[in-house]
Structure formats: structure tokens, C-alpha cells
Amino acid sequence: MKFITLSNGVKMPILGYGTFTMSNDETERCVTEAIQVGYRLIDTAQxxxxxxxxxxxxxxxxVSREELFITTKIWVENAGYEKAKRSLEESLKKLQTEYIDLVLIHQAFNDYYGTWKALEEAYKSGKVRAIGVSNFYPDRFMDLxxxxxxxxxxxxxxxxxFQQHKNDKKFLEKYGTKLEAWAPFARGSHGIFENEVLMQIAKQHNKTIGQVALRFLIQNGIIAIPKSVHKNRMEENLNIFDFSLSNENIKKIEELDLGENVFMDHENAEDIERFFKMFKIGNK
Ligand SMILES: NC(=O)c1ccc[n+]([C@@H]2O[C@H](COP(=O)([O-])OP(=O)(O)OC[C@H]3O[C@@H](n4cnc5c(N)ncnc54)[C@H](OP(=O)(O)O)[C@@H]3O)[C@@H](O)[C@H]2O)c1
Incomplete structure (x- = not known):
């Protein structure tokens, strides 16, 4: 496993395991298998x-707790200093751990300032080893x-x-912030697993399209957290450290960038409205 060093010196595995849309029972089974096959970074959220x-x-x-790297995220409804603090205690209890390696603000909505204060405090007290954000686009990121x-x-x-965030990544680096990729397979959209460009490159290396898509990210210094409920795919997705992409192939993959999100455009009011409705967020 390769590691990336965060701005505070904490080392984080560059490849991890995502757990979105899995029930508690399925999560226990899948995370156990993921750790068995070699994952050490596990991504969850309240x-x-x-x-x-x-x-x-x-x-x-x-596997010892120190070898694992656990991420969780503070949800929108738990935003604000007091609520975030309480919710962090709940997360510690549920995760059955004395500290969490990385805690993120899940979305830049509600009182994220209060949440950030609670996270800064938890970080200073040692309950959390690193803190960060998720889905913070340039305006909210700069604000924070x-x-x-x-x-x-x-x-x-x-x-x-299909959404490479080349400029965003450079901009984040200016502030010592590393880019972490959620949905590194675009959750299968845009026909990623049949893409001709990726398929040709995969054949050259005797690898799969999924492996090429992940290798592209980590070779660019982007942390990735693919999710699969299948043990064979967990293994496949982890097996990307024994080959590298040439500059020529990197250029070909760069040409696939559409520069837009598949799941939610944070600059589109209707998308945000849909998101709030879907998660039943807010007072209205
Ligand atoms: N911060 C945020 O707002 C946010 C939002 C969404 C997700 N996330 C995190 O990012 C993680 C990953 O994102 P995601 O789960 O949305 O999507 P993803 O990892 O891009 O894609 C997961 C899909 O790809 C399939 N898959 C996995 N490996 C495969 C392979 N080798 N070949 C073919 N298909 C494969 C999975 O199916 P099977 O399971 O059937 O194998 C699943 O349908 C999440 O689990 C979560 O931890 C964060």
C-alpha cells in the first residue's frame, strides 16, 4: 500500500474502501473482507x-487499530458547534474506537462554521488525527x-x-488540502466499464478498466475509495500498485474529462433542492 502525507504529517493510505449504501450487517461483512484482502482505509459517514x-x-x-485509518463525516443535520460535538461522540461510540483518523464535514450546508470549530477542538484534543471537508466547491472552500x-x-x-478536477486540485494544494475521490468509478455511469480508451489501455497492461481508472487517480496523487460488496472486486480494485500508466496514456485519459459532476451540481439550485428533499433535510 502507498501512503499520502497530509499537511499535518499524518500518513493516509492512498487507496481505501467505501461503504455508501450498505446496511450495518452488510457493512460488517464487507469491511471484514476488505480488511482481510488488505484495505486499511475505511470510509463511512453518519x-x-x-x-x-x-x-x-x-x-x-x-488487525491492530493503529494500522487502520478510519474516516467518518459529520452530517448536515448535525451541523453547528454543540450538535457536531455530540454527534462526534456518538460516532466514536458506534465505531467503538477512542479516536478517529479523519473526520470530514460531509456537505457545505447548514452551520459548517460551528462544525469546523468542533472539529478543530477535537483535533487539538487528539480525538481526531486529521480534519477535512467534503463537497466544498471553490466559494465555500475559500470561505472556510x-x-x-x-x-x-x-x-x-x-x-x-469524467470529472478530474485538475484545476481544483492545484488550487486545493495551495492551501495544503489533498483531493480525495468519491465515486472513483462514477458509480458505473457514462459506460465507464465499457469505455474504449480505458479498455485499450487496460489490455496493454493485462489489467481491468476499473484498475486503470483507479491507477489514473492514485498516479495523480488523488486518494480513492472504491466500493464493492464483492470480495473478488475488492481484491481487483486493490491490485493497482504493480503497473504504471505512461504519459501518453495519461494524456488519453485526460481527454475523457467532461468537467462536470454526475450526481449533483453544487451550482445548480434544482440539484440542491432535490438533494435536500431526498435526505429530508431542513425545516420547510
Ligand atoms: N462525500 C460524499 O458525499 C460521498 C458521496 C458518495 C460516495 N462517497 C464515498 O465514496 C465511496 C465510493 O463511491 P460510490 O460507492 O458512490 O461509487 P463507486 O465506488 O464509483 O462505484 C461503486 C459501484 O461500482 C461497482 N464496482 C466496484 N468495483 C467494480 C469493478 N472492479 N468492476 C465493476 N464494477 C465495480 C460496485 O458494484 P458492486 O458493489 O456490486 O461490486 C458499485 O455499483 C462510497 O462508498 C463512499 O464511501 C462519498
Whole structure:
């Protein structure tokens, strides 16, 4: 496994395992298998309602806690200093751990300033080893870094071959923030697993399209957290450290960039409205 060093010196695995849309039971089974095949970074969130499953897997897995790197995220409804603090205590309990390696603000909505204060405090007290954000696009990101003490160590954004965030990545680097890719397979959209360009490159290396898509990210210094409920795919997705992409092939993949999100455009009011409705967020 390769590691990436965050701005505070903490080392984070560059490839991890995502757990979105999995029940607690399925999460426990899948995270156990993921750790068995070699994953050490596990990504969960309060909103996924499966932190207990992650907690059960990590206490039973036989791998020491120090070897694991656990990420969770504070949900929009838990935003604000007091609520975020309480919710972090809940997450610690559910995850059955004394500290969390990385805590992110899940979305830049509601009182994210209060949440950030709670995270800065938790970081200073040692309950959390690194803090960051997710889905913070340039305006919200700049707003937070300009008026806060600690810069986010991570920004987790929808990132894949069709949404590469080349400029955003450079901009984040200016503030010591690493880009982490959620939905590194674009959740299968845009026909990623049949893409001709990726298929040709995969054949050259005797690899799969999924492996090429992940290799492209990590070779660009982007942390990726693919999700699969199948053990063989977990293994496949992890097996990307024994080949590298040539500059020529990197250029070909760069040409696939459409520069837009598949799941939600944070600059589109209707998308945001849909998101709030879907998660039943807000007072209205
Ligand atoms: N911060 C955020 O707002 C946010 C939002 C969404 C997700 N995330 C995080 O990012 C993680 C990954 O994103 P995601 O789960 O949305 O999507 P993803 O990892 O891009 O794609 C997952 C899909 O790809 C399939 N798959 C996995 N490996 C494959 C392979 N080798 N070949 C073919 N198909 C494969 C999976 O099916 P099977 O399971 O059937 O194998 C699943 O349908 C999440 O689990 C979550 O931890 C964060």
C-alpha cells in the first residue's frame, strides 16, 4: 500500500474502501473482507447509518487499530458547534474506537462554521488525527479557509475519469488540502466499464478498466475509495500498485474529462433542492 502525507504529517493510505449504501450487517461483512484482502482505509459517514457495522468489523478483524485509518463525516443535520460535538461522540461510540483518523464535514450546508470549530477542538484534543471537508466547491472552500484557524487537510469530491478536477486540485494544494475521490468509478455511469480508451489501455497492461481508472487517480496523487460488496472486486480494485500508466496514456485519459459532476451540481439550485428533499433535510 502507498501512503499520502497530509499537511499535518499524518500518513493516509492512498487507496481505501467505501461503504455508501450498505446496511450495518452488510457493512460488517464487507469491511471484514476488505480488511482481510488488505484495505486499511475505511470510509463511512453518519449519514450512511452504518458506523456500527464498521465498528464491529474493526474490533473483530484482528488487525491492530493503529494500522487502520478510519474516516467518518459529520452530517448536515448535525451541523453547528454543540450538535457536531455530540454527534462526534456518538460516532466514536458506534465505531467503538477512542479516536478517529479523519473526520470530514460531509456537505457545505447548514452551520459548517460551528462544525469546523468542533472539529478543530477535537483535533487539538487528539480525538481526531486529521480534519477535512467534503463537497466544498471553490466559494465555500475559500470561505472556510479564509476565516478559520486550521485549513482542511482533505477535500473529498466526486472525482473520476469524467470529472478530474485538475484545476481544483492545484488550487486545493495551495492551501495544503489533498483531493480525495468519491465515486472513483462514477458509480458505473457514462459506460465507464465499457469505455474504449480505458479498455485499450487496460489490455496493454493485462489489467481491468476499473484498475486503470483507479491507477489514473492514485498516479495523480488523488486518494480513492472504491466500493464493492464483492470480495473478488475488492481484491481487483486493490491490485493497482504493480503497473504504471505512461504519459501518453495519461494524456488519453485526460481527454475523457467532461468537467462536470454526475450526481449533483453544487451550482445548480434544482440539484440542491432535490438533494435536500431526498435526505429530508431542513425545516420547510
Ligand atoms: N462525500 C460524499 O458525499 C460521498 C458521496 C458518495 C460516495 N462517497 C464515498 O465514496 C465511496 C465510493 O463511491 P460510490 O460507492 O458512490 O461509487 P463507486 O465506488 O464509483 O462505484 C461503486 C459501484 O461500482 C461497482 N464496482 C466496484 N468495483 C467494480 C469493478 N472492479 N468492476 C465493476 N464494477 C465495480 C460496485 O458494484 P458492486 O458493489 O456490486 O461490486 C458499485 O455499483 C462510497 O462508498 C463512499 O464511501 C462519498
Amino acid at each position: 449519514a450512511y447509518r452504518n458506523e456500527e457495522g464498521v465498528g464491529n468489523a474493526i474490533v473483530k478483524c484482528g 479557509v479564509t476565516f478559520s484557524e486550521i485549513n482542511p487537510m482533505i477535500n473529498q469530491l466526486e472525482t473520476h475519469v
